[in-house]
Amino acid sequence: MTIPNVTLNNGVSMPQLGFGVFQVPDEETAAAVSEALRAGYRSIDTAKIYGNEGGVAQALRESGIPREELFVTTKVWNDDQGYDEALRAFDASVGRLGLDYLDLYLIHWPAPSAGRYVETWKALEKLLADGRVRSIGVSNFQPAHLRHLFEETGTVPAVNQIELHPYLQQAELRALHAERGIATEAWSPLAKGGDLLADPVVTALAEQHGRTPAQVVLRWHLQLGNVVIPKSVTPDRIRENLDLFDFELTAQDLAALGTLERGHRTGPDPDRFG
Numbered sequence: 001m002t003i004p005n006v007t008l009n010n011g012v013s014m015p016q017l018g019f020g021v022f023q024v025p026d027e028e029t030a031a032a033v034s035e036a037l038r039a040g041y042r043s044i045d046t047a048k049i050y051g052n053e054g055g056v057a058q059a060l061r062e063s064g065i066p067r068e069e070l071f072v073t074t075k076v077w078n079d080d081q082g083y084d085e086a087l088r089a090f091d092a093s094v095g096r097l098g099l100d101y102l103d104l105y106l107i108h109w110p111a112p113s114a115g116r117y118v119e120t121w122k123a124l125e126k127l128l129a130d131g132r133v134r135s136i137g138v139s140n141f142q143p144a145h146l147r148h149l150f151e152e153t154g155t156v157p158a159v160n161q162i163e164l165h166p167y168l169q170q171a172e173l174r175a176l177h178a179e180r181g182i183a184t185e186a187w188s189p190l191a192k193g194g195d196l197l198a199d200p201v202v203t204a205l206a207e208q209h210g211r212t213p214a215q216v217v218l219r220w221h222l223q224l225g226n227v228v229i230p231k232s233v234t235p236d237r238i239r240e241n242l243d244l245f246d247f248e249l250t251a252q253d254l255a256a257l258g259t260l261e262r263g264h265r266t267g268p269d270p271d272r273f274g
């Protein structure tokens with residue numbers, strides 16, 4: 001099984017499917033990430049605020065997988081925004097991760113009321129220029145935050161990691177990303193495994209294709225071109241969420257899933273959070 005790559009706007013290849021570790025306690029993270037690496041995931045999404053960069057480090061180290069085959073993402077938390085603060089936060093994160101470079105570093109939230117994401121971005125540009133990170137991006141940026149960044153700085157983010165699933169399809173952001181060459185990365189791609197996976201439209205397609213509801217939703221993301229990072233601590237689900245490359249949704253299936261949009265957020269509103 002080969003996970004396809006997307007090519008970021010600076011030429012770096014990123015696996016289209018990765019493994020997220022939000023809310024996995026540090027002491028359980030090494031086991032979950034090890035299971036994911038054994039199953040075939042090579043991209044891991046963590047963040048300073050998750051408190052589990054140490055557990056990720058342990059799994060990466062114990063896997064014996066060559067560093068260049070891995071793709072590791074972490075994020076600057078809101079309290080660390082600012083130029084010097086973000087540089088220090090980066091050093092601390094790569095230290096905890098046991099890495100000498102990172103594949104992707106993201107500003108976790110725009111935190112617009114603090115007004116520091118432009119100077120934070122300039123720190124990320126320096127890390128990129130210094131070769132300490134292979135690509136830089138943002139997370140939870142709304143169109144206005146992206147446009148402000150385009151006006152004030154020189155580098156277009158490689159990625160915007162946003163909440164995205166059939167109940168929150170983010171049409172405006174996806175169009176802006178396509179126009180500016182930003183990869184769309186979907187967080188909570190399964191809408192946290194809640195009602196979406198029991199939605200009659202999803203379950204009917206699952207039955208039709210002989211797949212699980214989660215596989216139908218993840219396949220929808222892949223066919224839209226989204227990068228996805230489902231989280232699970234359950235070994236069977238970790239493997240299930242990777243088993244997506246031998247079936248295809250039809251245009252009619254995609255249209256049916258497209259009707260599920262309801263503007264439903266499972267997480268904070270980026271215009272207000274932070």
Ligand SMILES: NC(=O)C1=CN([C@@H]2O[C@H](COP(=O)(O)OP(=O)(O)OC[C@H]3O[C@@H](n4cnc5c(N)ncnc54)[C@H](OP(=O)(O)O)[C@@H]3O)[C@@H](O)[C@H]2O)C=CC1
Nearest residue numbers: 020021022187188189190191192193214230231232233234
């Ligand atoms: N940038 C940001 O602000 C944010 C980033 N993220 C990132 O995105 C990742 C994914 O998002 P997350 O919020 O974790 O939500 P997901 O949409 O990935 O859903 C995770 C939940 O779904 C369950 N689940 C996973 N696979 C299946 C399956 N095949 N069938 C049924 N249930 C399943 C999991 O249960 P179990 O584990 O018990 O198996 C867990 O409860 C995070 O881990 C994190 O890396 C998330 C939120 C915000």
Ligand SMILES: O=C(O)C(=O)[C@@H](O)[C@H](O)C(=O)CO
Nearest residue numbers: 022023047049108109267268
């Ligand atoms: O998971 C993340 O990456 C997040 O930033 C959020 O889930 C956030 O930390 C949150 O839920 C705060 O209430």
